[in-house]
Amino acid sequence: MEPKDHIDSTINHLFRQESGKMVAVLIKIFGTENIELAEDVVQDALVSALETWKFRGIPDNPKAWLYRTARNKAIDIIRRKKHSKTIDFSDPERKLLTSEYTLANTMDNFWKEEHIQDDFLGMMYACCHPNISPENQITFILKSLCGFSTKEVARSFLTTEDTISKRLYRTKAYFRKHKIRPSIPYPEEIDTRTTAVLSAIYLIFNEGYNSTHDDQLIRKDLISQAMWLCKSLLDSKRTQLPEVYALMALMCFHTARVDSRITEEGALILLSDQDRSLWDTELIALGGNYLNQAAFGETLTTYHLEAAIAYQHCTALNYEGTNWKEILKYYDLLSNIDNDPIVSLNRCLILLELHGPEEALLAIEEIKDHKIIHTYYLYYAIMGEIHERLIQTGKAVEYYQQAMQLTQSKPEQQLLHNKIVRCLE
Amino acid sequence: MKQFMFLFKGGDDVWDAKSEEEQGAHMEKWMQWIGKMAEEEKYVGGERLYPAVKTIHPGGKKVTDRSFAEAKELVGGYITVKAETFEEATDMAKGCPGLQWESSVEVREVWPDEV
Numbered sequence: 001m002e003p004k005d006h007i008d009s010t011i012n013h014l015f016r017q018e019s020g021k022m023v024a025v026l027i028k029i030f031g032t033e034n035i036e037l038a039e040d041v042v043q044d045a046l047v048s049a050l051e052t053w054k055f056r057g058i059p060d061n062p063k064a065w066l067y068r069t070a071r072n073k074a075i076d077i078i079r080r081k082k083h084s085k086t087i088d089f090s091d092p093e094r095k096l097l098t099s100e101y102t103l104a105n106t107m108d109n110f111w112k113e114e115h116i117q118d119d120f121l122g123m124m125y126a127c128c129h130p131n132i133s134p135e136n137q138i139t140f141i142l143k144s145l146c147g148f149s150t151k152e153v154a155r156s157f158l159t160t161e162d163t164i165s166k167r168l169y170r171t172k173a174y175f176r177k178h179k180i181r182p183s184i185p186y187p188e189e190i191d192t193r194t195t196a197v198l199s200a201i202y203l204i205f206n207e208g209y210n211s212t213h214d215d216q217l218i219r220k221d222l223i224s225q226a227m228w229l230c231k232s233l234l235d236s237k238r239t240q241l242p243e244v245y246a247l248m249a250l251m252c253f254h255t256a257r258v259d260s261r262i263t264e265e266g267a268l269i270l271l272s273d274q275d276r277s278l279w280d281t282e283l284i285a286l287g288g289n290y291l292n293q294a295a296f297g298e299t300l301t302t303y304h305l306e307a308a309i310a311y312q313h314c315t316a317l318n319y320e321g322t323n324w325k326e327i328l329k330y331y332d333l334l335s336n337i338d339n340d341p342i343v344s345l346n347r348c349l350i351l352l353e354l355h356g357p358e359e360a361l362l363a364i365e366e367i368k369d370h371k372i373i374h375t376y377y378l379y380y381a382i383m384g385e386i387h388e389r390l391i392q393t394g395k396a397v398e399y400y401q402q403a404m405q406l407t408q409s410k411p412e413q414q415l416l417h418n419k420i421v422r423c424l425e
Numbered sequence: 426m427k428q429f430m431f432l433f434k435g436g437d438d439v440w441d442a443k444s445e446e447e448q449g450a451h452m453e454k455w456m457q458w459i460g461k462m463a464e465e466e467k468y469v470g471g472e473r474l475y476p477a478v479k480t481i482h483p484g485g486k487k488v489t490d491r492s493f494a495e496a497k498e499l500v501g502g503y504i505t506v507k508a509e510t511f512e513e514a515t516d517m518a519k520g521c522p523g524l525q526w527e528s529s530v531e532v533r534e535v536w537p538d539e540v
Contacts, residue, residue: 095463096456100473101502105456 010058011050016225018063019046020145022070024119027182029074029097029110031088032126032175039144041077045070071111075103120145121236122182124229128196129180132171137200138207139167146225155218156207184238194239198247198303201229205251209258223258227251245294246303252287253310256280268411272319284314305334324354341370345378352382357389377406381416393423426507428469428535429514431521435497436528437476443526454522462506462517471504501528505535 019042026038048069049062059065078097081087089098096102109115127140135157142148142156143164150168154161174180185193208222230248233239260278261269291307309330316322331347334340344367352360364382373379384399397420404416440448462468476499478491491499501523508514511534518530 092463092466095468095470096460099459099471099504101452101455101471101504102459105453106460 010062011046011053014049014062014066015046015147017228018066019147020123021116021120022067023144024123024182025110025116026070026074027123028119029094029107030077030086031091031094032180032182034087035144035172035175037077037086041070041073044073067111071107075107078103078107117232117236118184119182120232121184121239124197124233125185125193126175126180126182127171128193128200129174130196131178132174134200134203136167136171137196138203139164140171141200141229142204142225143168145229148225152218152221155215156222184236187238190238191241194233194241194244197233198230198243201226202247202251202303204229205254209254220258223251223255227255242294242297242299243301243303245290246301246307249287249290249294250303250307250310252283252290253307253314256283256287256314262411266411268415270415271313276318279314287311287314300333300337302334302337305330305337322353324350328354341367341373342376342378344370345373345376345382348382349385352386352389357386360386361390375406377403377412379403380406384416384419388419388423397423426509427511427514428505429508429511430503430505430533430535431471431514431518432503432531432533433501433521433523434529434531435499435501436523436526437499437501438496439526439528451522451526458520458522459504461520467507467517469505469507471502473502474500476501497529 022042022045023035023038026041027035030037045066049066053059053062078087082089082098087094089095096106123145124141127145128137132140139153139157142153143150148156150161150164154164157164184190204222205226208219208226227248230244230251233241233244234248256279257274259280260274260276261271263269287307288311291304291311294304294307309327312323312327312330328347328350331343331350334343335347345364348360348364348367351363360382364379364386367373368379380399380403384396384403387393387396387399400416400420400423404413404420407413407416440451443451459468459471476491478499480489480491481487482489506514506517508517511532514534515532518532521528521530524530
């Protein structure tokens with residue numbers, strides 16, 4: 001008998017890695033109108049695994065064991081539901097499931113390794129259908145493709161299980177109503193559809209990277225799931241697009257620094273104060289490789305530029321040695337791609353480092369008429385920073401106070417509070 | 426398009442004498458045969474039958490189990506297919522993998538042919 005902890009961690013890892021793939025295969029077998037059925041089969045298979053392995057130990061190939069168990073359960077369900085209307089057997093792909101002459105072999109075809117990856121990616125594209133809202137997309141991805149429980153998804157988004165259940169219900173209803181067939185898009189539309197998938201992945205990543213909750217485990221889980229999803233796009237030839245490599249590079253660079261930007265108490269540490277020896281050099285090198293691969297072709301996306309900026313930060317020996325000139329160049333390109341006031345704000349921060357507070361102030365004057373900026377704490381935080389450098393501490397404190405009122409994040413509030421204290425000293 | 430039924434008869438003894446691997450490989454051939462008809466949208470459906478038999482004789486009073494002498498005639502299953510003519514259906518039936526394992530196939534037109 002194996003120690004229980006070992007079994008738990010193995011099955012947890014396996015669950016995260018394989019449940020989404022099994023759900024994708026089973027949805028293909030049962031149809032998108034039967035997503036719950038697919039999820040139930042996976043859940044059953046995992047429960048069987050846990051019960052069996054507890055007594056007999058983990059088999060040599062636990063993944064194959066899980067797949068076989070799910071396959072057998074699927075066969076049982078097909079036999080039971082052959083004459084009901086639950087499953088649409090008129091579909092040519094499913095017709096052969098109805099006869100014992102062809103059931104087992106047809107079922108085996110569904111579970112062939114070469115199809116599984118495509119089915120999984122097909123589900124990712126289906127989840128990121130343009131008519132499904134981004135929050136519903138990522139909720140569904142985490143629940144069905146990443147093996148999160150409803151409770152875990154709720155904790156990830158700091159919301160209630162009830163809200164998550166409603167989101168899941170709406171997404172499933174959409175699938176049912178429109179008979180969505182999961183598939184990797186045709187080449188002519190793969191770029192636009194991949195954009196949606198990447199922004200869902202980046203949302204999940206940012207939920208882990210930027211989110212304000214103190215649960216470190218959930219945060220790390222979200223980060224690693226986002227990277228895993230992006231990696232599975234890179235594992236398939238059809239979806240090895242420059243922007244996918246770029247996002248992967250960006251996430252590597254961010255993740256490499258994740259441990260150095262928060263204290264044990266959960267307080268934020270500014271880039272200038274971070275202990276660079278904590279940065280994960282392997283991950284930075286890996287990100288560099290992805291960034292090189294992202295450079296093929298004509299595509300230049302915001303991910304490319306954000307990754308290039310992050311790369312500059314990651315490879316600077318110290319804060320003073322940061323190549324602000326190069327970074328400013330990338331920000332200029334970023335502003336050209338999408339005229340996002342938040343990008344312009346961040347660009348002002350670079351100007352502040354590179355040319356000092358006067359120039360930064362001129363630049364921020366240019367964008368201050370954007371409505372959204374005045375609801376964004378970063379505008380006031382930067383204004384505070386600029387005035388602090390101009391040694392107009394009274395004004396600086398006022399700006400910092402306004403910024404504090406506009407952010408909900410405790411660590412950010414704390415950081416601003418520290419700046420105010422610094423000004424008043 | 427008319428519908429035809431292929432009745433598969435006999436061959437149970439051969440099936441029973443084979444190893445699991447051989448049976449698996451044999452079913453793969455069935456899969457390819459039926460799969461091809463399905464691709465051509467000529468396959469309708471079918472069932473495989475267990476060998477146990479009870480026969481209720483005319484009048485409805487006498488019930489017997491099957492006897493060994495009838496093994497070759499025992500229906501082991503059926504599928505229904507679509508074909509233009511009896512000849513086409515017969516040609517299709519010649520591809521049945523069971524023929525290699527001592528089964529015979531009886532081709533019958535479903536009555537009525539058009540609804």
